[in-house]
Every structure is written in structure tokens, then in C-alpha cells.
Amino acid sequence: MASQPYSRLLLGVVGTGLWMFFSSSLIILNKNLYKNLDFQRPFFVTGMGQLFSFLGGLSLVGMGVLPLRPVPKLSFCVTRLLPIVLSSTATMFFGNTTYLYLSLSFIQILKAFTPALTLLLCVIVGLERMHWPLVLSIALITFGTANAVIEERGAPSFKALGLFSFLASSLTEASRVVGAEVLLGAQRFNSAEALVYIGGPTAVFLLLGAVVWEGMGPTSDGWAVIAQTPSAFLAAFTMSFLVNLSCYFAIQYTSSLTFKVAGCVKNIGVVWYGIVAHKEHVTLVQMAGYAVSIIGFAIYSKLKMSVKALSEGRNKLVRV
Template sequence: MAGVGARSAAVGLASTLSWMLVSSALIIANKRVYSKGFAYPMFVTGVGQLASALGGLLLGWLSGKRSRSLPPLGWLVPTLGPMWGFTFLTMWLGNAAYLHLSVAFIQIFKAMTPAVTLVLAVIAGQERLTLPLLASVTLIALGTGGATFVETGAPSWSALGALFFVGSSFTEAARVVGSQRLMSAHHFTSVETLVYVSLPAAALLIGGSLVSEGTGPLLLLRGVAGALAPIQGELAYAAALSFLVNLTSFWAIGSTGSLTFKVAGCLKNLAVIWYSVAVSREHVSGAQLGGYLVSVAGFMLYTLAKSQPSGRAVAPAAGAEKAKAA
């Protein structure tokens, strides 16, 4: 049993670290696409979801493990439908925020998502609310709130961008909690989750872009090759990263649990902030960094709380063996 626990912990650590690396790279890649004037977040994320679904199908074929047959619509729509909607809203709202806010500030803002995830995980019965757990997540949220308050007076502040990102935080938390339930209650592997969630989400995102973002007329007038020519290299790179981000995120959620997965993202955000300040020369004030350090302190307390028996999840991180096999 100890050996199984150690292997599960190793799988969780490897998958989380992999997700942290590729998701940081994807943030920067998407920002580069937008900086070239292709300001269509639905289309960009839709291409990423399509690449994820196709990559999942290819991975299943190469491994010789076919995904389960398509379930009947009566089961499929109520079970996976919310996941499609949450993924669509998360990708659209989250990427739209990058058109209005700096990369560095968004990473500071992201520290609020563990608090949202905790609430949803408790409601879903995946976490047991304890005082140390509540205190740690509250610290994370307070640090974010302080950084947000400081940013409201900065030139890079946008109320619309903040509204987009708050919305994406709620839908992302719901998506992560739903993914854990999909892999625990319905025994989906990470690859099956990738295929069955990403393909419908891609259709929603690309379809929404054609209608609401005006990419339909753009592609008709210039042709797909002509419209994408200026950013085709960056878009292909971002799509490949999107596949890796989705795969490793489902792998990590199945191995560690939804709340631990979102809290680990706080450390990833610190690396993106450093990159934004050191390489992209974005401005982050001392007060903003101080707020983020409070959030990191909350993360450390969270790690301690989760190491205690009373802070463990009610529904253990499910699907670790299936995720490993996938």
C-alpha cells in the first residue's frame, strides 16, 4: 500500500509540474498571437481545443487504448454538457481578459481561484471544510484582493477585463471540480476526458467566433490561409501547447484532486509574473507583489493543512491509476 501511495504521489507531482510548465508557456504564446493584431480569443482557444481533441484521439490510437463508445445522448448531455459550457466560458472569458489586462496582473488575480474551487469542492463533497484549510485559502484570497485593490489605480487596470477574469475564475473552478467528478464517479481516463470535453468545446468556441467575433467574414474574404498567415507559426505553437496543457491538467486533477491542482497553480503564476516583469518589462508594484506573497503564505499553510489527516479530501484524488495508464 505504501508503494502504491508513493507511486500515486509521484504521478501527481510529475503531472502537476508538467502542467505548470506548459500552461505558463501557453499564456505567453497566446499573448504573442494577440500582440500581432489577431484579437479573436474565441477562435484562438477554439483551435487549441480542437488540437487537444485530435491529439487525444491520436494518443489513444498510438497507445492501442480506444476511448469508450459514445454514450447515449440521454446520459451524455446532462453529464458532459455542463463541462462543455464551463470550458467554453473559461476559455473565452479568460483569454478575453488578456486583451484588457497585463499578463502579470492576471497571474496575481488568479490566486483567487483556489477559494472559488474550495467552495465548489465542498459543495460537491470532494473536500471537508476544516479551520486550517479555510484559513489557508482565505489568505490566498486576501492576498489577491489586496493586489487587485492596488491595481485599480494603475494605468493597466480595466474594469471590463477584471469582470471577464472573475467570470472565468468561477467557470474554471467549476470545470476543474467537474473534471475530478468525471474521472472519479464515471471512471473516465485523462485521454477520454480530453477527447469528450475538448471536441464539443472547440465547436462551441470556433462557432461562437465565426458569429460574434467576426472571424466568419474575415475567413471568407481572405481565406483561411490568408487570414492566418501573419500568425500561423504562433497559432500552431499555441495549439500544440494547448493540447499539452489540457492533457496534463486532466492527468494532474485525476492524480491530486481539484483543489490541490488549483492551489499548485499559485506557484506557476509566480514564475509567469517574473517572466512578465523581467522579460516583457511589465510593471508590477511592490504592494501588488506583497499581496501575492500573502497568497503564497496561504499556499504554504494549505500544504501543511492537507498533510494532516483532518484536511484530506472526502473523495480521494480519483483516477490516479487510470490517469497513469492513460
Template sequence: MATSPTSAGLSSTYQRMRGVSPPDGIDQVEIEHRGHPPPLSITELSQTAQRALAVGASIAWMLVSSSLILVNKHLMSNDGFHYPMALSGLGMGFSALASWLVCKVFRWVDAKKSISLRFYMTRIVPVGLFMALTLHFGNVVYLYLTVSFIQMLKAFTPIITMIALFMTALETPTRQLISSVMLIAVGTAIASYGEVNFSIIGVACMFASESFEATRLVMTQIVLVGLKFNAVEGLMYMAPACFAWLLLGSIVLEGQLILQEGGLQLIAAKPLLYMTAAALGFAVNALAYVVIQTGSSLTLKVLGTVKNAVVVWLGILMFAEVVTPLQGFGYLMSLIGFGIYNYIKLRPKTPERSYKSIPAEDVEQPGPETVKGLT
């Protein structure tokens, strides 16, 4: 099941982007659950243990993320499960359940925030719609494009995101920023020109996925800015909304085809494979959280770039995909531009804009648990 290209829920990149503080009316509280010890913080581990955990999580994230891409490609192209919205829905349904168990039942992740139903319906559900569209079109491309070419096109995402930020006045264009994205654009154009199995439908779906992802990020920055969810906690709130949209869309658009073409029989014949694919989607987000906690968001971005390059070679080895020298040159140019873009984006910024606070009535009052305010 595909995950959001940002793969870290409501990532710290946008939380730190403007130097904002939590909006008025959001109470961050530390809850002492009766009979349950508080979760162990990663920062409480020894320095050696943290380094070992960082290395292990980084390697695991790259392996799991790459495996998810290859499994999705296999299910969509080779196994005959041609229902991208249903496939995304399976992953989001599993993620919704797993993240709730991790945060609320086992309490392996410290989830401190509580939000009202009105806030959830008016702010999180709309963001979930664009997350669902991102995942849907992100899976559709596996029907038309090679794994290698898909990874190359992902380098184009910063350009669409930057345009969306410029249009909403959330980002000020600079010469360096424009130069980096232009390098990405030229490299992607060269890589596309050198692609042997070029499909206009596949490229259109890929750009649609990236456009919806950019919209989701902008909406997240405007609507949910200040709610500093970690990846798993954010997934606990976002995944149910995304799953609901995907379920509705799958019933309307794919339901009849699934029944006629035996889509349910495919799942029944290989339940372990589909369950594994669903679990991989959640694992990507959970491991991203650990990587950010033990390293930084920059670490995750660097690993993502390396992972995409590795997946290009895996596509060549596992699916006999062809990458021409011209295509490889274009992809290398895109990677250089992508590296410069990330360097610019992660430099310290000064606050440029304030946002409307979240109304106090949108925050649920604490329950019977003993609550003490964080210092």
C-alpha cells in the same frame, strides 16, 4: 490556446473528495484490441524510471504551461488576434483530435469507458458549455491585464469555488477553510490595489472566468462524479463538447469581425505559431496526467503554484510589466493562503453524501472485442 485552470480534465481531486465509487451502470472494462498490444502502464516501470519520468514530466509541464500563457498573451496583445473565443476554439479542436488519437488510435492511454449518446448530450455537453465560457473569458483578460496580474488573480479561484460548493451543500464550511480563503482574499485585494495597469473590465472578465470554472467543477462533481477519467480520456469526451460551443459562439459573436479585420489572414501568415499554441494546450493536459500518475494531484497543485510565480517574473522580463512592492506583498499573502487551502482540501475526508447512479441504459454495450471484467 488556454486550457482549463484545473488543466487535468476531470481531476482526481474531485474524484477522491467524497470517497465515491463508480456509479451503477458504468462498466469499467479491459479491452483486448485485436492486433494491438495493451498500453504500458506507468506503474509497470521500475522505481528509478518512474522517478525520472516524474521529474521530467514535472519540468515539462511547468515549461509547457508557462509557454502557453506567454504565447496566448503574444497572440492576443501583440499579434493582433483579438478573437478570444476563436483562439480557445482552435486549442479545443486540436485537443479533441489529439486526445482521440492518443486514446483510440495509438492507445498510448488506456481508455476503458464507453458512454451513450444520450448521456453525452445531457451531462457532458452542459459541462462543456461552462468549460467553453471559462476558456473564453480566460483569454479575454489578456486584452486588458498584464500576465503578472492575471497570475495573481488566479489565486482567488479557491474562494469562488468554495462559495459555489457551500451554496450547493457539497462542502461544509470550517473555520480553517474560511480562514485560508480570507487570507487569499485579503492578499488578492492588496495585490489589486498595488496594480499599476488596473482595468475593471479585465478584472470582471477574470472573475467571470473563475466563476464559470467553479460552476464547471461543481457540475462535474454532481453530474459526472464516479466517472474516474484520467486527464487525457476525460479530454477526449469533454473537448468536442467544449469545441462545439466555442465554434458556435465564435461564428455568432466574432465571425463578422474575423472576416472584416483579416483574422484568417493572421493565421495563414503564421500557421506554425498558431498550430504550436494549439498543441501546447493539449500537451498541458497530457503532461498533467503523467505528473498525477507518477506523483500525485498534490504534486500538480504545488507545481501550479510555483509556475504561477515564475510566470509573474516572466511577464516582468518579457513584457516589461511593472510589479510594485505592495502588489508583491499581496501576492505573497495569497500564495500562503492558497497553500493552506490546498493542504486542507487534500486531507483525507469521509464520505458525506451519495449521488444518484447513472442509468444502465446510458452505457453502450461492448462491441465485438473480447471483454473481461476488471477485478
């Protein structure tokens, strides 16, 4: 029994590490599709990634790796799953659209703003209580991101549409996270169930969007691009499955706060990759703004860890 916490910790570390690697790799692979191959169809790219995730989830179930509970009732699907699926669809579309218009490094700097929106939504729905450390952390995150945006506005790589797409993806991502917390409650999915019951419907919406808005029908010239370099597309779609699988796996064995901290570290790594590999220009003002945003997130993280430790201490006293 004593080894159980350590095995759980090990699984959490391994799962989070794999997610950080796979997520960073997917960002780079998708950026390559959009920029180097000029395949500017975010609906299709994300839709195929979700389709691979759906098929991967079914494969895990078929091999007996993970169980799959029966399909939820229609009322549950409509009132609880559908809002999560729609917000996931919007997040993936807007998030990938951002990579068409902004540099890799700048997007990672902007991602520091997403926790601020998530915190605000948590306060609105009652998952968080507003107090001065929370206000301070939100203010620092917002101030740091705003400075980075103001500095980037004069760069040739900056496009207002890209910023709009990022803000839309941040809002829908925050809605997805908070919505999952409120709507699913104790009804937690394992990795395979999440891939099948969330990834499957999300793939349908995204691929429908690819047909309607991106013209990815049977006669589309996009298929010729895919035929020229199929390995690049296959790698991106497979990596999307691995990102989703490792994400759901890591969340099961670690806290959501730890996962957010890992995401922050991962984003810093991608920023430096963009600077080194793509020669993207990031000014000292932007890095300073990014640092302020990270400090704001660190304040919130410290606060949450203190609250958790206090709660666990009280529970031990009650048991004694």
C-alpha cells in the same frame, strides 16, 4: 509490487512538470497572438486549441497508446458532460479575454483568488465542511487579492473589463472543477477520453462563438493574419493540446491538491517572466498581497494534507 508506488510517483512528477512547462508556454504564446499580432479573437484561439486537443486524443487512440471507451449514453452526455463542457467553454473564453485587457503578471497574481471561489463552491455542494482554518484561508486569499486589485486600479494597463473577465473565468473554472467532482464521480476518463469527449464538444461551442461573435467566417480578415505567421498559431494550438494532455495525465498520477500547489508555483514563475521579459510593473503592495494569498492557500493545503494523513492512518489501523 514495492516499486509500483515509486513508479506512480515518478509519473506524477514528470506529468506535473510537463504541465507546468506547457501551461506557462501557452500563456506566453497566446499573449503574443493577442498583443504582438493584434489577433484579438479569444473564441477562435481557444476553439482551435481544443480542436487540436480533440484530434490529438483521437490520434493517441488510433496509435493504440490509450483506449477509448464507447460514446457515453445520451442521458449521461446531457446531464453530466454538458454542464462540464459549458463551464469549460466559458472558462477558456473569459480566461483568454482577460489577456486582452490586463498585464501578464497581474493576471497570475489574480489567479490566487480562484481557489477561494472553488473552496466556497465545495462548501455549498457539501464537498467541504466549513471550519475556522478554511474560513481563515479563504479570508487571506480574498484579502490579498483585493489589495493587489486596489493597487492595480491606478495603473495605465488596468481595465475594468479585464477584471470582470477574470472573475467570470474564476467562477466558471471553480464550477467546472466542482462540477466534474460531483457529476462524474467514479466515472473517470483517461487522457484520451477527456480530450475527445470533453475537448471535442468544447471546440464546437468555441468555434461557433468565433463565427458568430468574432466574424471568423470564410471571408474574415483574420485568415490573412494567420497566413502571415502560421507558425505562431500552429505553435499555440499544438501547445494547447500538450497542456490538456499533460494536465489529464498528471491528475491521474497525483492528487488534486498537489496539482493545485504546482499551479501556484507555475503562476509565480509567470509573474516573474512578465516582470523580466515584458518589463511589467508590479508594486511591493501587490507582491505583498500576492504573498498573503499564497499563505492562505498554504494553510488550506496544510489542512488537507493533515486530514489525508489522519485518514490513511485510520485505514491502516482498520486493516491491522
